[in-house]
Amino acid sequence: MLKPTYLSQFIYGICICLAFMFQKANAQIVIGTPNLGFSQACASDSFNTFNTTFIFSPESVLNASNQFIIEMSDADGDFSDPTIVHTTAAGSVTVSPATIAFSIPETTTGENYRIRVKSSAPAATSARSVPFAAYYKIQDSPFTINNLVSTGAFCSGGSYLLSIDNPGSGNNDSPLQYPGLTYKWYKETGPTTSSFVADGPTLTVDTEGTYFVKTNYGTCTSNSFSNRVTISEAVSGEANATIVSSLGNPYCPEQGLTTLSTIGGLSYQWYKDGNLIEDATNQTYQTNASGSFSVQVDLGECSASGSIELVSELFDSTINVPEFNEMAEEDTLLVTVTTTAINPEFTWYLNASVIPGETNASFEATEFGDYRVSITQTTGCTTTVDYLFSIEEELDLFPDVENIPNLISPNGDSINDTWIIPTQYVSGTDTEVMIMNSQGKVVVQTKDYLNNWPENDLKLTRINKVYYYIITTSDNKTLKGSITVVK
Template sequence: MKNFTLITLMLCAFTLSSVNAQVVIGKPNLGFTQACASESFNTYNVTFVFSPPAALTGSNQFIIELSDETGDFATPTVIYSSPAGSVTTSPATLTFSLPTTIAGEAFKIRIKSTSPAATSSSSDSFAAYYKIQDTPFTINNLIESAVFCSGDSYLLTIDNPGGPMNDSPLQYPSLTFNWFKETSETTSVFVASGQSLEVTEAGTYFAETNYGTCTSNSFSNKVVITEAASSETNTSISSSLGNPYCHEIGPTILSSIQGESYQWFKDGEQINGATDQMYETNEAGAYSVIVDLGDCSATALIDLENSGFNSSIDVAEINELEEGETLTATVTTTAISPQFQWFKDEVTIAGETNSSLDITASGNYKVIITQNIGCSSTKEFVFRVTEQFPNVEKIPNIVSPNGDNINDTWIIPKEFTSGSETQVMIINSQGKTVLNTNDYQNNWPENLSFKDVNPVYFYIITPKNSQTRKGSITVVK
């Protein structure tokens, strides 16, 4: 009887020990709704409860398992294992990272313990993508337009290989791509998936790396594709180094749209041997290419600059200045640490080295912008400032250049002065031409020297589309 009692007590103790060795793990609670991982961010949290904490042994580890993209755990992936004995209290929060190949909309995770062994139910499903490429990329060689002949098609492709100017997503074999067509400035529709798209309908198209519901910067430029309405149409040319580009870096590659054959031109002259889709050059100029598309052709143009920077000026080529008025000319430029030098009538204006110039006198002006950092180059703008001439009614026949500001110069009606393209000729009494211009500035006589008293000159005014005027001018001092 005593032996029976001892055995019974031992069985009870063993049963109680077995019960105490069990642990139950609750459903994982995700600290996120979707996981859009990248090189700059790949840290996520999950919280769970387990009971009883006393059941855990000192060697226990908590493990996070990741399902496949459909939520199935047939072949789970271990994405985290805690150090032995490090988690002893409930609730617990674990931090993990996702594999760089993850891509899908319905992943799940679950928690397992090793001592004692237990497995939680699975978490809610979540979208998860690792954005291994997350920068804009190019399609169609960055050419913004393309053409296909009526009844034909045009093939859009993602540019490859990658390089400093283009982080091509084709460098990453795990990625897939979606193509879209714009329906408005802010909306688009999905067209197809793949590394290329055969377009049979005019419209604006672009591609995105397929990161599902995760937002991304991995998208392409947009290409406007048209169907040729005639046998000849126009498109564009791209420059691999941009336009302007820096000639010191090396040549740029000009690219046209895809076609059956090509012929390149520079400044209107055919370039011998330039019959490929791309043309390499390190010279500025007006380039064009004729692309044979089969049943039609396309012509593309680019005015290529190799100065390395863009500049503009906010004044016209010809500006009229009223009396007492100040004209301010301002240059805007992308040059690095630009230097400015202003000129009037080809003479340097001392002290004027800023991006703007206040002008109070007529003359021929010029500004030179210089970039000495990076791409050493210059760009210049030339413009003219004229004084607003008084609009006299008649052509005067007397001039008195004595400095009293009255009839000092020969002032003629405004319709014959600068900008009217009127030819103005003045001839002395010996028949010698002393003035012949199509841009008269109401400034004759300038630096006139004569020995005769009150010499007489003769004028011939020939307007572009009007009757010629002739007469005499007496110079009185």
Template sequence: MKHLYISFLVVFFVFFIQIVGGQAFISKPSLGFTQACASPLFNTFDITFSFTPETNSNPTNQFIIELSDSSGSFANPNILFTSTAGSVVESPATLNFSLPTSTSGEAYKIRVKSTGSGVTSQNSSTFAAYYKVHDSPFTINNSNENGSYCSGGSYLLTIDNPSDGMSDSPLQYPSLTFEWRKKTSPTTSVFVANGSSYSVSEPGTYFVKTDYGTCTSDSSSNHVTISEAGSGNTTSSINSSLGNPFCSTEGATTLSAISGDSYIWLKDGKEISGATSQTYVTEESGEFSVIINLGSCTASASILLESNGFTSSIDVADTETINEGGAVIASITTDATAPEFEWFFNEVVISGATTNSYEATQVGRYKAIVKQTIGCISTNEFEFIVKEPFPDVADIPNLISPNGDGINDTWVIPQNYVNGANTEVLIINAQGKTVFKTNNYQNNWPENQLDFQHINPVYYYIITTPDNKTKKGSITVVK
């Protein structure tokens, strides 16, 4: 009887454990993803799991999602999510979580715990997980596409980290690691090294990417082709920061050469004084070249730098004359892309004047502006003056009265001595000092008010024609 009672207790205890075990169970989490590749723009993932019992009897129960370390160990798990007490009561359940910014590895696992029953699920399947804190292209080698090293030497490639604050360099994120690769075909490459720099001792094309394992990313650099120079010279290339052609209205472009010991820059074959750095800043077009000392050998590079601005011309002189009722038609020729035209008269915009030509019928100052509206946005300006014809006087006057009454205010001489006649007009004062001299007289002396009070000053003129014939005389100034 005693043995029968003991047997009954054993059977009852086993049956009780089975019942309890059946009442508290959490299944292995099912991942809603194959890789967890998070970034500042996306960081939401989900898992699904079943549990028993399905009941509302424990209003304090919470489900906790735990993340292992990158090797799959839960020795020090990271809590990703904790549900609100009593909020998850129906099985199966799907819960969302976000990854910590330090996540980086190929062998993470997840498990689920229940605070009400103290039960923990099996571990999930292994998965790769990374938080891509940097996910954009970056540059190496100052964006130079080529480099060269002397035979037996090496060339150091580094990730750029500009101090201007405008570039999102991955070096600004200390947690990141990097993978240098060498191209083996247009679409394939092989791993060569880790680190923020790489010393190249074998010719080829190299680049570096942020190490996010099997997660794809845009955090990758430009490609740089490295060549080995012999004991003599090798050729390289020059990079223009604003491209080539460059838009001069954006400012100066920076020309960059490969890294070397010293540099000599030239423009159109002539050495540029003081240009001995790895870079040269210019706003000019032309053929630029550089000689680079690499130590035991040299390299040279050149670039035909062009501006993608435009050219224009106008078919009127700086000064035009019109008779009463006459007109001057000014026309502009330009190779600007989608040009726009604007005309001004005495610094005021002329309404409706928006074509490449304008008929000027008034005496005054004119200005035309041509604007290229597509591509390199830039402008050209032209100015010209329209005047009445000079009066055709027969004699050279010896008296003027610059009092502002509009009569005899300036010294007006015969037309064959003025306005393009290439005749020199020289005026000196009584002390022999030159006060006016020109080869294109415009009947405009005196240009400024002469200072005198009681004595009418006398000036002397010498007019010399292109064939060296001279006219001399005096000019008395009266009020």
């Protein structure tokens, strides 16, 4: 027997390794049918995680680079063009049984989806899972039909068209904004029961009843449904046209215009307080007023009419002082506001700063400045009304001056703005005051002078302009002089 050499031992080892590698490369793995951790895959933007569990054998043949792949069929269970919904990281799953989470695409909608599991190294594919319903609820909130009007009417032998409102705005998240959705219409058969009527975004109704529509999410429950609309037949030729205010009634005008909507027809005419509103000939009419609004709707072979007493929650209020006020330095001014606001709050400001502690409807002002009072209604329609007023120091029209001035500067600074003469020559002394310009034209002639000249803009064309005065007292004494007006 030949003694093995080191070379023969080395070659033998290589052969064993190659044989082992060849055996592993050709090893087979079996993946069991995936079990679903759910009965329906009803997904939305707030939830989209589902689990499946499967077994595989033997564990030892998995390559370190192996990945498990979850594939989902089309809505009919066909895997001709499957969608990959999850792929595990290489070598991350090595123990059987395994549970993997996945998410469904946003385009998913149907009742017979299936999944299967595949491995990459070695390659294998499981059997298909049991079928399951799967829907991604891209729109899952209530929406409106018929402009939220709760009624509709059709003439005898005619029909009424119900449709989903679009576009979505405010409280109406219209599903028509999401392409690809389908809809199912229902008719109420009892307080809690209904029957399917038809598919589509609109419904033509020729039978009296109460109707609504749901977004078609199959057996998945959802909140994507419309308001109810009761349709009646106008047998007598005159039907009721319900009017709905989009902001409610009463409504808060601070939110903007409210939209009045009525039932669908061929043509419309709106009225306010019995008077025709020009160009108000659409199914809707916007307003921010209160009053009695009515509408006439032409349904074709018959007509409909309706009315609503629209009430605005904007309150009334008044203030007892004008915008501009004067008072002496030692005086005060009592300011009072009155209002119909519900649970009003009052805030007083002086020169844009809140006056501490002043929260009543009345305020006694002792300082000069710019004031503001805010009235806020805190119950119902929360809204605020502001009043602005100012208080300036009262000018003394008849100050005690010794001499007749010969210079004035009417520049609006309240200093030397008017020609102020001694009190023995002003109103009540039977003294005539005459002022003439440099051409001799009389600009003032009065026995009731109030220290108020010039009252108007003199339109000075040069820096100084000279006027002349003649003062004649009750005992015929005369004083004459000049007045220089400085620009």
